[in-house]
Amino acid sequence: MSQAAERLRLLSGHLDRHAAVLRAAPTSTQTVTHSYPHRFRYSLDNSLLTPEQRQFYEENGFLLIKNLVTEDDVNKFRKAFERICLKEVSVPGLVVMRDVAIAKSEFVPDQKAVSKIQDFQEDPELFRYCTLPQILKYVECFTGPNIMAMHTMLINKPPDAGKKTSRHPMHQDLHYFPFRPVDRIVCSWTAMEKVTRQNGCLVVLPGTHHGTLLVHDYPEWEGGVNKMYHGVRDYDPNHPRVHLEMEKGDTVFFHPLLIHGSGMNQTEGFRKAISCHYASGDCYYIDVKGTTQENIANEVKEIAERRFDAGDISFQDSWAFRGRLVQARDPEKQKLQRRTLTAPKGA
Numbered sequence: 001m002s003q004a005a006e007r008l009r010l011l012s013g014h015l016d017r018h019a020a021v022l023r024a025a026p027t028s029t030q031t032v033t034h035s036y037p038h039r040f041r042y043s044l045d046n047s048l049l050t051p052e053q054r055q056f057y058e059e060n061g062f063l064l065i066k067n068l069v070t071e072d073d074v075n076k077f078r079k080a081f082e083r084i085c086l087k088e089v090s091v092p093g094l095v096v097m098r099d100v101a102i103a104k105s106e107f108v109p110d111q112k113a114v115s116k117i118q119d120f121q122e123d124p125e126l127f128r129y130c131t132l133p134q135i136l137k138y139v140e141c142f143t144g145p146n147i148m149a150m151h152t153m154l155i156n157k158p159p160d161a162g163k164k165t166s167r168h169p170m171h172q173d174l175h176y177f178p179f180r181p182v183d184r185i186v187c188s189w190t191a192m193e194k195v196t197r198q199n200g201c202l203v204v205l206p207g208t209h210h211g212t213l214l215v216h217d218y219p220e221w222e223g224g225v226n227k228m229y230h231g232v233r234d235y236d237p238n239h240p241r242v243h244l245e246m247e248k249g250d251t252v253f254f255h256p257l258l259i260h261g262s263g264m265n266q267t268e269g270f271r272k273a274i275s276c277h278y279a280s281g282d283c284y285y286i287d288v289k290g291t292t293q294e295n296i297a298n299e300v301k302e303i304a305e306r307r308f309d310a311g312d313i314s315f316q317d318s319w320a321f322r323g324r325l326v327q328a329r330d331p332e333k334q335k336l337q338r339r340t341l342t343a344p345k346g347a
Ligand SMILES: CC(C)CC(=O)SCCNC(=O)CCNC(=O)[C@H](O)C(C)(C)COP(=O)(O)OP(=O)(O)OC[C@H]1O[C@@H](n2cnc3c(N)ncnc32)[C@H](O)[C@@H]1OP(=O)(O)O
Pocket: 095, 096, 097, 098, 099, 100, 103, 104, 118, 151, 173, 176, 225, 226, 227, 228, 229, 230, 303
């Protein structure tokens, strides 16, 4: 038997015994969980999540917390978005996107034209979302105490213009991220109104975070597809799907390998959600050359160089500009700010 096979055999023997111990464990699982650190890969020890919530995230890759953001705060974020759309304020670095079906038709200079804004880290009111203590408390369970807000977004999913371009294809957010480790990254996504299957709620494939990063590309949709909306090329169409219907203020936290998307908006209203991707400040940048992420890296680089009229902006630079420290126990260790390009040995 090869050394590797022998190691695997020993390891699986160890895991079997481990599982047997867990099965034989008494009903007070709370004390048991703390003595078996390998049982938890996706979440860190914390005093916030119930054992059931923690287990749910481990198994499914997402966790929905009801009523986490107040009505008052959501209304303030809606107002801030409106002011941006009305061009009453201009925010440095902000990316405004119109749905491809609308962008290619007549320009309407109000929020109706805007399907998404990204990178609102310089808007104090919207960025307040990323610093809400009740959100960071949950985020910390996945990232640990040093937290960077890496990517901010407000999605204003328009009524579908008839070409199904309001859909977001099934994807894994990690496709867009040149930083690791993967399990120390989490997204928070808050409904800014009731979201339903009708207006295009999030759709998730539970448990897919256990897999690896898959090949992403533009889906072959007849009516067109929005810029950079890559989808997983092959996923199991029979995998169970969950439609996450949510009330205003409800927030879902999900893992960057969880396959998710959102359906067509079949209503007359604009379905709004605000989100932030967080990563541990101890994460490091990786070089995606030669990986499945090379296609998105090239697109991002091209757009960034055009926008900033600069010669050479790397994929990692484009993230380093945007990341903001939102919580620190250990300010020295914020590798994502310093743009450490090489992975530490053994990572
Ligand atoms: C985890 C997370 C990162 C996951 C995601 O967010 S996935 C989606 C990521 N998507 C993005 O980051 C795209 C961000 N959007 C943008 O950068 C911009 O909106 C752009 C698509 C570059 C367009 O911006 P801009 O150049 O200011 O707009 P213009 O009105 O001048 O149009 C220039 C040409 O682009 C076209 N365009 C505009 N919006 C879209 C669209 N949504 N999809 C596809 N093509 C689009 C527009 O028609 C125009 O094309 P031509 O007329 O030059 O042929």
